[in-house]
Amino acid sequence: xxxxxxxxxxxxxxxxxxxxxxxxxxxxxxxxxxxxxxxxxxxxxxxxxxxxxxxxxxxxxxxxxxxxxxxxxxxxxxxxxxxxxxxxxxxxxxxxxxxxxxxxxxxxxxxxxxxxxxxxxxxxxxxxxxxxxxxxxxxxxxxxxxxxxxxxxxxxxxxxxxxxxxxxxxxxxxxxxxxxxxxxxxxxxxxxxxxxxxxxxxxxxxxxxxxxxxxxxxxxxxxxxxxxxxxxxxxxxxxxxxxxxxxxxxxxxxxxxxxxxxxxxxxxxxxxxxxxxxxxxxxxxxxxxxxxxxxxxxxxxxxxxxxxxxxxxxxxxxxxxxxxxxxxxxxxxxxxxxxxxxxxxxxxxxxxxxxxxxxxxxxxxxxxxxxxxxxxxxxxxxxxxxxxxxxxxxxxxxxxxxxxxxxxxxxxxxxxxxxxxxx
Amino acid sequence: xxxxxxxxxxxxxxxxxxxxxxxxxxxxxxxxxxxxxxxxxxxxxxxxxxxxxxxxxxxxxxxxxxxxxxxxxxxxxxxxxxxxxxxxxxxxxxxxxxxxxxxxxxxxxxxxxxxxxxxxxxxxxxxxxxxxxxxxxxxxxxxxxxxxxxxxxxxxxxxxxxxxxxxxxxxxxxxxxxxxxxxxxxxxxxxxxxxxxxxxxxxxxxxxxxxxxxxxxxxxxxxxxxxxxxxxxxxxxxxxxxxxxxxxxxxxxxxxxxxxxxxxxxxxxxxxxxxxxxxxxxxxxxxxxxxxxxxxxxxxxxxxxxxxxxxxxxxxxxxxxxxxxxxxxxxxxxxxxxxxxxxxxxxxxxxxxxxxxxxxxxxxxxxxxxxxxxxxxxxxxxxxxxxxxxxxxxxxxxxxxxxxxxxxxxxxxxxxxxxxxxx
Numbered sequence: 001x002x003x004x005x006x007x008x009x010x011x012x013x014x015x016x017x018x019x020x021x022x023x024x025x026x027x028x029x030x031x032x033x034x035x036x037x038x039x040x041x042x043x044x045x046x047x048x049x050x051x052x053x054x055x056x057x058x059x060x061x062x063x064x065x066x067x068x069x070x071x072x073x074x075x076x077x078x079x080x081x082x083x084x085x086x087x088x089x090x091x092x093x094x095x096x097x098x099x100x101x102x103x104x105x106x107x108x109x110x111x112x113x114x115x116x117x118x119x120x121x122x123x124x125x126x127x128x129x130x131x132x133x134x135x136x137x138x139x140x141x142x143x144x145x146x147x148x149x150x151x152x153x154x155x156x157x158x159x160x161x162x163x164x165x166x167x168x169x170x171x172x173x174x175x176x177x178x179x180x181x182x183x184x185x186x187x188x189x190x191x192x193x194x195x196x197x198x199x200x201x202x203x204x205x206x207x208x209x210x211x212x213x214x215x216x217x218x219x220x221x222x223x224x225x226x227x228x229x230x231x232x233x234x235x236x237x238x239x240x241x242x243x244x245x246x247x248x249x250x251x252x253x254x255x256x257x258x259x260x261x262x263x264x265x266x267x268x269x270x271x272x273x274x275x276x277x278x279x280x281x282x283x284x285x286x287x288x289x290x291x292x293x294x295x296x297x298x299x300x301x302x303x304x305x306x307x308x309x310x311x312x313x314x315x316x317x318x319x320x321x322x323x324x325x326x327x328x329x330x331x332x333x334x335x336x337x338x339x340x341x342x343x344x345x346x347x348x349x350x351x352x353x354x355x356x357x358x359x360x361x362x363x364x365x366x367x368x369x370x371x372x373x374x375x376x377x378x379x380x381x382x383x384x385x386x387x388x389x390x391x392x393x394x395x396x397x398x399x400x401x402x403x404x405x406x407x408x409x410x411x412x413x414x415x416x417x418x419x420x421x422x423x
Numbered sequence: 424x425x426x427x428x429x430x431x432x433x434x435x436x437x438x439x440x441x442x443x444x445x446x447x448x449x450x451x452x453x454x455x456x457x458x459x460x461x462x463x464x465x466x467x468x469x470x471x472x473x474x475x476x477x478x479x480x481x482x483x484x485x486x487x488x489x490x491x492x493x494x495x496x497x498x499x500x501x502x503x504x505x506x507x508x509x510x511x512x513x514x515x516x517x518x519x520x521x522x523x524x525x526x527x528x529x530x531x532x533x534x535x536x537x538x539x540x541x542x543x544x545x546x547x548x549x550x551x552x553x554x555x556x557x558x559x560x561x562x563x564x565x566x567x568x569x570x571x572x573x574x575x576x577x578x579x580x581x582x583x584x585x586x587x588x589x590x591x592x593x594x595x596x597x598x599x600x601x602x603x604x605x606x607x608x609x610x611x612x613x614x615x616x617x618x619x620x621x622x623x624x625x626x627x628x629x630x631x632x633x634x635x636x637x638x639x640x641x642x643x644x645x646x647x648x649x650x651x652x653x654x655x656x657x658x659x660x661x662x663x664x665x666x667x668x669x670x671x672x673x674x675x676x677x678x679x680x681x682x683x684x685x686x687x688x689x690x691x692x693x694x695x696x697x698x699x700x701x702x703x704x705x706x707x708x709x710x711x712x713x714x715x716x717x718x719x720x721x722x723x724x725x726x727x728x729x730x731x732x733x734x735x736x737x738x739x740x741x742x743x744x745x746x747x748x749x750x751x752x753x754x755x756x757x758x759x760x761x762x763x764x765x766x767x768x769x770x771x772x773x774x775x776x777x778x779x780x781x782x783x784x785x786x787x788x789x790x791x792x793x794x795x796x797x798x799x800x801x802x803x804x805x806x807x808x809x810x811x812x813x814x815x816x817x818x819x820x821x822x823x824x825x826x827x828x829x830x831x832x833x834x835x836x837x838x839x840x841x842x843x844x845x846x
Binding site: 032096097098138139140143145201202203204220222224226230232233234235236237238239240241243246248249251252253255256259262263270272274275276277278279280281282283284285286287288289290291292295297299333365366367368390391392393394395 | 563624695705718
């Protein structure tokens, strides 16, 4: 492995410049921080522009670009052994509405940087290498995260993916057509030999331990609830408190219950829970809301604890219905169990980091990633890169240094090449 | 008084039909109730259409219609004594976004019905009678309730009124111009001899006591806070609970504190408090919000208790700032003290109700009304009409029967005529 790479090094400045250039697409001025943020929701004009830029770079690197029926983009560098299954390295370039420039993009542009490095050194691998990005990983627009990779790997049927709608009722299929990314490659064509993803940690662990990188063992269990709480709209000035059915108060109770459950320790030390959506209707200062749409995002590294915490939350919905005289309708809009990544790929990554004398530890992912989808159909693992400011992410302050990014991608170069030279 | 009216009766069916016809302007299908609701926010196209309809009716009744510089409309029926100050009867036709058809409209169309009745009987009054409706009483669109009457009576300077903006940044002045209701009559021209307003109670008291109507003694104190809570946007999956600054949790705590304060009895038995606005940014399922815009609507019949409850709430903001690591910016966007209406006008109303053998009691208003503004510049009181379904209002289920409405307006006919015949 070391021999075939013969001292090849990625170009940290080129990698970082590409992150900056892509980060300028969909940029906005963030009031709170005074920084530039990124708003590149899946299949918006901004994300289409980001896709076009990355596809141009893929083509300039001489790669063959294919787009599949759910809009995932694959850029293939041929291998020496004809017909061998490729090693894929991918992530996503869509973002939450208040993002930084690293989430997802590091994995995609890192794969491009690795291919540029191999090309410059004229290094051949036995197997093809595919750099890829996947549609709507964030799930912010169409309500289901990892949509593109979930469809590509068969968890979500294509028609179900197409039919998903955003707040304005626009479908995934219509937005793929509109942006020109409704591709012709059939779903299910790609079955890689192995899948590798390099991503920012999006949490404080690696940075606080002063580690260069993390070898990711898997992903914690995730469960999303979307709620509609129906109360009774009423005049805020004249309606005595005892006559009210206030769905805003009901949502507040659930929000504080989420906090209380995480603090109790009853569901393990690592339970996380968030109410990110709270939308009262009509949302007027002097009107008790008629209804509130809100959400619960539940995480736990332990499947049993997740099952218990979800059951406890559902029981609490019933309690709040009684206490507040409201009706709570909810649906589980996302659910993935704890994912365990392949031990041999973790070993390959750890060996590569050791060869580069980079410090590392095994780490469980707090966030969902495209890798969890590919892990069902091929051996898979991930590399995490530390982030500054407690690893803050989904925020314009998201920041990993040039060295942090290039340590991760350099490690990926070695691991990816090793995987691509396997029989 | 009885003699001059000589048995004149209002026409309950004509009154009720006019409420129905105006209620069809800006109507929408309410999912929750299956009923038609009314959405006629101030200076929208729907409200402009409502204004046009009422102005047409005023003109068809032979009244002289004037529009002042803040868009208030006055329709004058001449009096017998030249140059005498008029008696004004008015209210509003703008609505909250999820309204019924009675709030405000009863007072305006009731005044029109009274003038139609006097005309049919060729009854002259010494003083002119003015039927009026005022701009943005609800305050839902431009953030300040009683805007038109407050400007007309000098509490809010005209330029300040003009500069107020809605969520989209549109100003009152631009919307007055756009809808054709930027009138030429100068502000401050109207100083009535007396002001009378008939309105639905918007609460359960009269109906639960089986009273025909209420003689309103005044309005409880009102205070509005608009809050911006700044936290830190972060990834819902990866950010440990201990690292969070979640402004949604802070808003939930404040919402439950409002509830707790009303229940405690510490601020009297009749404190009311509501959080009607809750708007997290970015408002995404897997993002801890960066900030939350929310509101507090405080009411109390006692000025001292209101002062104490506001101070307690402000102290709680500081506590939440510490507990949650957030920053809370707030402004008092509305504040009116307890208003006391004129005792002699209350007497005139009570006498009129007695003459009609209608049961009545004195009642304090839970809601703000245009009458509170006019009460600063002339003697003023109000008549309340009961509402079914616990007097629910700001809701499509808002409902007063034909008899309830006509009892109120018939009483107003007698009281108004008496006031208009005063020297």
